[in-house]
Amino acid sequence: MVRFGSLADEPATFVLAGCRVIDPGSGADASRDLAVVHGRLAAVDAAPPDAARIDGSGLVAAPAFCDLHTHLRQPGGEAAETIASGTRAAAHGGYATVCAMPNTEPPLDEPARVAWVQLCAADAAARVRVVAAATVGRAGEQLTALGELAAMGVVGFSDDGSGIASARVARSVMDYLAPLGLPLVEHAEDPELAAGAVMRSGAAATRLGLAGWPASAELTMVERDIALAAETGARLHLTHLSTGAALDAVRRAKERGLPITCDVTPHHLVLTDAWVAGDRRFAWDGDDDLPEALDPQLAYDGRCRVNPPLPSRADALALLAGLNDGTVDAIATDHAPHPPERKAVEFANAAPGMVGLETALSIGLAALAAGKLTLPRLLQALSVGPAGLIGEERSLRAGELVDLVVFDPSARWQVTADALASASSNTPLLDMELPGVVRLTVASGRITYADGVAPLG
Amino acid sequence: MLESPHAALAVASPTRWRTRHLLDVDQLDRNEILRCLDLAAEMRELRDRHERLDSLAGELVGLAFAEPSTRTRVSFEIAATSLGAQVVDLPMAASSSTKGESLVDTLLTLQRTGITTLVLRHGASGAPYLAARATQLRIVNAGDGTHAHPTQALLDALTLRDALGGLEGAVVAIVGDIGHSRVARSNVLLLTRLGATVRLCSPPAWTAGFTRPGVEVHAELDDALEGADAVMALRVQLERNAAGGVPSLREYTARWGLSEARMQRACPGAPILHPGPTNEGVELTASLAAAPRSLIGRQVTNGVAVRMAVLSLLAG
Numbered sequence: 001m002v003r004f005g006s007l008a009d010e011p012a013t014f015v016l017a018g019c020r021v022i023d024p025g026s027g028a029d030a031s032r033d034l035a036v037v038h039g040r041l042a043a044v045d046a047a048p049p050d051a052a053r054i055d056g057s058g059l060v061a062a063p064a065f066c067d068l069h070t071h072l073r074q075p076g077g078e079a080a081e082t083i084a085s086g087t088r089a090a091a092h093g094g095y096a097t098v099c100a101m102p103n104t105e106p107p108l109d110e111p112a113r114v115a116w117v118q119l120c121a122a123d124a125a126a127r128v129r130v131v132a133a134a135t136v137g138r139a140g141e142q143l144t145a146l147g148e149l150a151a152m153g154v155v156g157f158s159d160d161g162s163g164i165a166s167a168r169v170a171r172s173v174m175d176y177l178a179p180l181g182l183p184l185v186e187h188a189e190d191p192e193l194a195a196g197a198v199m200r201s202g203a204a205a206t207r208l209g210l211a212g213w214p215a216s217a218e219l220t221m222v223e224r225d226i227a228l229a230a231e232t233g234a235r236l237h238l239t240h241l242s243t244g245a246a247l248d249a250v251r252r253a254k255e256r257g258l259p260i261t262c263d264v265t266p267h268h269l270v271l272t273d274a275w276v277a278g279d280r281r282f283a284w285d286g287d288d289d290l291p292e293a294l295d296p297q298l299a300y301d302g303r304c305r306v307n308p309p310l311p312s313r314a315d316a317l318a319l320l321a322g323l324n325d326g327t328v329d330a331i332a333t334d335h336a337p338h339p340p341e342r343k344a345v346e347f348a349n350a351a352p353g354m355v356g357l358e359t360a361l362s363i364g365l366a367a368l369a370a371g372k373l374t375l376p377r378l379l380q381a382l383s384v385g386p387a388g389l390i391g392e393e394r395s396l397r398a399g400e401l402v403d404l405v406v407f408d409p410s411a412r413w414q415v416t417a418d419a420l421a422s423a424s425s426n427t428p429l430l431d432m433e434l435p436g437v438v439r440l441t442v443a444s445g446r447i448t449y450a451d452g453v454a455p456l457g
Numbered sequence: 458m459l460e461s462p463h464a465a466l467a468v469a470s471p472t473r474w475r476t477r478h479l480l481d482v483d484q485l486d487r488n489e490i491l492r493c494l495d496l497a498a499e500m501r502e503l504r505d506r507h508e509r510l511d512s513l514a515g516e517l518v519g520l521a522f523a524e525p526s527t528r529t530r531v532s533f534e535i536a537a538t539s540l541g542a543q544v545v546d547l548p549m550a551a552s553s554s555t556k557g558e559s560l561v562d563t564l565l566t567l568q569r570t571g572i573t574t575l576v577l578r579h580g581a582s583g584a585p586y587l588a589a590r591a592t593q594l595r596i597v598n599a600g601d602g603t604h605a606h607p608t609q610a611l612l613d614a615l616t617l618r619d620a621l622g623g624l625e626g627a628v629v630a631i632v633g634d635i636g637h638s639r640v641a642r643s644n645v646l647l648l649t650r651l652g653a654t655v656r657l658c659s660p661p662a663w664t665a666g667f668t669r670p671g672v673e674v675h676a677e678l679d680d681a682l683e684g685a686d687a688v689m690a691l692r693v694q695l696e697r698n699a700a701g702g703v704p705s706l707r708e709y710t711a712r713w714g715l716s717e718a719r720m721q722r723a724c725p726g727a728p729i730l731h732p733g734p735t736n737e738g739v740e741l742t743a744s745l746a747a748a749p750r751s752l753i754g755r756q757v758t759n760g761v762a763v764r765m766a767v768l769s770l771l772a773g
Binding site: 209292 | 478480481483484559560561579581582583584586587589590591601602603604605636639642665666667668
């Protein structure tokens with residue numbers, strides 16, 4: 001039986017017996033028992049005798065995940081998602097924390113709006129941290145109350161949905177943020193180079209007659225921002241990077257010791273621009289040949305429209321390589337729910353974005369099965385890596401209120417609208433069968449999701 | 458006396474016709490393409506003899522042109538009525554997008570009126586695929602965005618086959634705004650499938666991504682024309698200049714405009730095609746458009762025959 005809990009529930013007490021426990025922070029990876037008493041990790045013999053026991057055989061336990069890039073759509077987009085439904089999706093995906101992006105309607109560009117989201121999230125199924133807008137109305141002109149917002153606990157600033165087009169404004173934001181220690185979270189995309197584009201430029205875009213997005217649209221803003229970060233000393237976090245060239249720029253900047261971090265999405269790691277043409281192979285299984293004939297059922301599927309657009313196969317593989325060599329600090333979902341009517345339209349008119357919280361682990365496990373990732377690296381990029389960037393702990397040390405995910409890596413599930421807790425199901429993975437089923441998620445010591453393995457408080 | 462062109466052809470060419478929609482020529486294998494061209498040639502003869510045909514009797518064919526078009530719409534209308542179908546003109550631009558109704562909703566409404574076949578011209582690439590997925594209508598793509606124009610490619614192939622005697626091994630140069638051209642895309646797929654080599658020639662911005670066996674890309678017109686068996690000029694859209702493909706129309710004409718003088722490089726008498734409407738003096742000279750080697754008029758005539766063949770093959 002599947003049940004959701006919330007952060008307002010009583011802290012949990014249970015024993016997880018004979019489970020593979022992976023703690024990417026310490027490097028520990030061993031089969032053992034694990035006890036949670038009143039929400040805190042404890043010695044197994046400290047658990048009360050009547051504590052619920054969970055058979056952990058075949059399961060993996062790890063620090064719960066942290067998503068740096070989530071669109072909860074509230075306020076203004078409640079037909080697609082709410083704080084309640086979006087955090088249930090997070091719990092189902094193994095997440096204890098999501099970072100709510102500010103491009104809501106109205107945007108999260110004022111302290112009162114941020115406070116409202118924080119208030120709404122008090123009894124959510126995951127902790128909600130806010131990324132506030134960097135400029136008023138996300139218009140790229142006037143700075144928001146960066147300092148006041150920082151004092152409210154926001155974790156970064158972003159005009160996500162678009163980059164900050166003006167180099168001068170971006171420089172002002174970074175100048176002001178440098179002493180605050182919070183990052184500019186940049187959606188790196190030159191609006192002129194990307195104007196009108198609906199998919200990645202290349203052979204698939206040409207074949208489909210769709211306006212192409214050149215890799216330079218991302219690289220030029222990434223290079224600009226790196227120069228500004230070097231000059232101002234501000235932290236810069238580049239979100240949803242989708243090109244090998246931009247990742248190379250980040251790699252070089254990190255070698256120079258600059259305070260620059262980045263994330264990639266699960267979909268950019270494994271899907272490619274060929275998906276728009278109806279190919280449904282993951283990057284490592286594909287080749288560079290387009291289908292001889294477009295499949296009328298699959299070609300131009302609006303659910304493949306996302307921004308930045310799905311990458312070339314070479315870039316997807318470059319992102320996987322960057323994840324493995326540590327250039328990529330985190331996997332972030334860019335969970336972007338949309339109602340069906342925004343997707344069942346002409347491809348160029350489809351709203352960009354796909355849901356991702358509930359399939360991120362599964363996509364990672366598919367990459368793992370293909371030999372493209374290791375489990376500790378995958379779990380690190382989903383939990384410790386991103387959590388560290390927003391000042392959250394993700395260790396399996398005794399005494400802390402625990403953030404824990406327990407999943408069955410070999411069980412498979414079918415991605416269906418019913419199986420998803422999100423209010424939306426806009427993903428081209430719909431109806432596919434993927435590996436990895438989350439059995440239990442614990443956030444701040446509370447069970448937020450349980451799939452038949454433990455009683456909820 | 459032929460009973461029906463269909464029955465006659467079934468004996469001559471027993472190729473099975475697999476597709477219910479015509480979204481692009483990529484759905485057709487070589488045999489299906491040849492069957493369609495053969496049937497079109499036959500339709501043309503029947504039309505010349507003023508034979509009455511009724512293979513679409515009882516069909517209600519809707520013409521939904523969400524983009525302005527004269528020749529393609531009229532060509533489909535004549536094709537459908539010549540086969541005995543009832544034809545309804547559907548003013549798309551006025552009825553749907555302006556009222557905020559989605560394409561799918563509009564088409565579902567049309568389906569409920571009893572329309573069986575929808576000839577769809579739409580500004581968005583891929584719109585016919587959406588229509589085919591979301592409705593029970595039989596969809597004929599009459600041009601979608603910059604993606605495909607399958608009946609144009611079929612009529613071009615018929616015109617070229619008549620002029621050259623066949624397409625296997627032929628070299629066809631296509632010159633113009635290839636990047637924004639659905640005609641070029643469908644021709645690339647169709648002509649290469651019939652064994653021709655296609656040379657694409659335009660400013661570099663308009664040929665990006667055209668990598669495919671049987672396709673060569675040339676920036677210089679003389680290289681593209683050298684020894685070509687046939688040349689197809691495409692309309693250079695005045696409004697695209699702002700996008701930066703070419704500095705000016707004057708420069709375009711100087712470097713890529715077709716004239717009798719530049720055609721010297723091609724095979725002697727190599728035919729000229731153009732899907733129309735032409736910008737005479739821009740992509741080709743008026744005298745070339747009117748020269749004996751110009752097949753532009755023939756293309757229009759073949760257009761009706763090809764559309765008759767397509768409609769009747771899709772109806773099964």
